[in-house]
Amino acid sequence: MKFVSTRGQAPILGFDDVVLTGLASDGGLYVPESLPTISEGTLRQWQSLHYDELAIEVMWPFVEGSLTRETFEVMVKDAYSSFRHPAIAPLKQISPDTWLLELFHGPTLAFKDFALQLLGRLLDHFLEERGERGIVMGATSGDTGSAAIEGSRHSDHLDLVILHPYQRISEVQRRQMTTVLSDNVHNIALKGNFDDCQAIVKASFLDQTFVSPNRLLAVNSINLARIMAQTVYYIYSGLRLGALDRQIAYSVPSANFGDVFGGYIAKQMGFPIAHFTIATNANDALVRGLRGDLSRKSLEKTLSPSMDIVVSSNFERLLFDLHGRDGNKLSQVMNEFQSGAVKLEDPIIAKAKTLFSAHAVDDERTCETIARIYRDTGELIDPHTATGVDALQVTPNETIKVVLATAHPSKFAEAVEKAGFDEVPLPADMTDLFLREERYTIVENDLNDVQAFVRSVMR
Numbered sequence: 001m002k003f004v005s006t007r008g009q010a011p012i013l014g015f016d017d018v019v020l021t022g023l024a025s026d027g028g029l030y031v032p033e034s035l036p037t038i039s040e041g042t043l044r045q046w047q048s049l050h051y052d053e054l055a056i057e058v059m060w061p062f063v064e065g066s067l068t069r070e071t072f073e074v075m076v077k078d079a080y081s082s083f084r085h086p087a088i089a090p091l092k093q094i095s096p097d098t099w100l101l102e103l104f105h106g107p108t109l110a111f112k113d114f115a116l117q118l119l120g121r122l123l124d125h126f127l128e129e130r131g132e133r134g135i136v137m138g139a140t141s142g143d144t145g146s147a148a149i150e151g152s153r154h155s156d157h158l159d160l161v162i163l164h165p166y167q168r169i170s171e172v173q174r175r176q177m178t179t180v181l182s183d184n185v186h187n188i189a190l191k192g193n194f195d196d197c198q199a200i201v202k203a204s205f206l207d208q209t210f211v212s213p214n215r216l217l218a219v220n221s222i223n224l225a226r227i228m229a230q231t232v233y234y235i236y237s238g239l240r241l242g243a244l245d246r247q248i249a250y251s252v253p254s255a256n257f258g259d260v261f262g263g264y265i266a267k268q269m270g271f272p273i274a275h276f277t278i279a280t281n282a283n284d285a286l287v288r289g290l291r292g293d294l295s296r297k298s299l300e301k302t303l304s305p306s307m308d309i310v311v312s313s314n315f316e317r318l319l320f321d322l323h324g325r326d327g328n329k330l331s332q333v334m335n336e337f338q339s340g341a342v343k344l345e346d347p348i349i350a351k352a353k354t355l356f357s358a359h360a361v362d363d364e365r366t367c368e369t370i371a372r373i374y375r376d377t378g379e380l381i382d383p384h385t386a387t388g389v390d391a392l393q394v395t396p397n398e399t400i401k402v403v404l405a406t407a408h409p410s411k412f413a414e415a416v417e418k419a420g421f422d423e424v425p426l427p428a429d430m431t432d433l434f435l436r437e438e439r440y441t442i443v444e445n446d447l448n449d450v451q452a453f454v455r456s457v458m459r
């Protein structure tokens with residue numbers, strides 16, 4: 001498969017180069033040049049596959065040409081072997097027509113593990129093959145960082161520098177990153193918010209001379225491999241719920257639009273998904289985006305911190321398709337957005353609305369939803385998942401509904417306690433998390449300070 005940039009000016013790349021490149025040189029994001037269509041017959045055959053077997057089938061067209069089939073099979077099986085549930089992505093029914101897709105059984109208790117367990121192995125493999133070293137530089141609103149660290153802590157070919165917003169992530173989230181004392185793991189607590197972290201990472205990728213001759217590697221969802229891995233669980237869950245024979249809608253707690261874009265790719269490959277509901281917290285950039293209003297509001301700190309963002313970077317990938325895959329046109333739109341607000345044209349919005357709806361959920365409603373679902377079903381859900389459940393009110397009625405349960409409730413104690421519950425215990429293998437030694441560096445919200453830190457730790 002070949003990959004093109006959403007802004008039309010960067011070179012067309014193969015999978016290995018896309019994985020190693022992250023952000024395209026023209027400032028755009030890489031997307032598949034074209035996608036294979038999976039036939040209904042093939043999908044029916046896939047209904048009996050285990051998660052890892054299905055993952056190999058779904059992702060193979062993306063990686064073919066960059067890896068041997070055997071290498072890829074070993075990598076995928078290995079990536080999902082650390083999950084705590086044998087189904088990897090189990091479904092749990094919470095009403096006659098609604099299921100939770102539990103994506104939190106990986107090592108760091110959030111859906112990010114699905115992509116980052118694999119991405120860490122891919123990066124390591126491609127670097128080794130080329131005899132190169134790399135520096136993973138990533139911004140995290142809490143969950144990406146720990147998942148990236150878990151996915152790459154044993155790599156000999158890369159160092160990780162992960163920026164999280166100082167005092168704006170949960171203690172479990174922080175400790176999952178800062179208690180990994182591997183030599184190649186470095187945590188920055190940035191005196192700013194998540195978007196400041198993301199802005200510094202983006203600026204660093206656009207001019208990488210400060211780490212030369214090493215290269216920077218992206219683990220944020222600008223990395224196409226993340227999206228690819230997230231496509232799998234839509235198909236996995238959809239097949240189990242009979243998507244070939246009835247209408248299925250997904251409700252996705254969303255921030256950077258990466259998770260839901262994985263579902264969109266599944267749909268583009270011919271997997272029948274009737275509708276996507278985008279759930280946000282008070283940081284409702286995607287709700288406004290779907291109304292055609294691309295603008296920045298100031299950031300609000302909420303009880304669902306992994307969704308606390310101002311600019312939703314992957315929305316650009318959808319906008320590329322909505323603009324007829326015209327990179328020049330999209331470049332203009334994104335340049336305009338860089339300097340202010342943009343109003344999208346009506347036909348573009350109309351097209352988006354045929355497949356997507358969006359709903360913002362405030363903290364009060366989030367807590368009410370956690371309490372209500374517990375009362376009705378005995379399931380304790382995390383605050384991100386709760387936004388997805390509440391957003392079902394804008395999902396078409398006649399569908400089977402799947403809410404992506406993106407994190408385990410023990411990771412977000414504050415919200416769960418506000419909803420009226422005692423603290424939820426961590427899984428057994430993590431009970432000593434609060435006793436482990438931590439290591440991180442507090443850095444000013446300043447590009448030069450961060451880059452100086454990166455240079456000081458790189459090998």
Ligand SMILES: *Cc1c(COP(=O)(O)O)cnc(C)c1O
Nearest residue numbers: 143255256257258259306406407
């Ligand atoms: C990252 C994250 C999200 C948002 O996912 P996006 O891909 O950024 O839309 C939602 N919930 C949890 C728990 C997360 O970690």
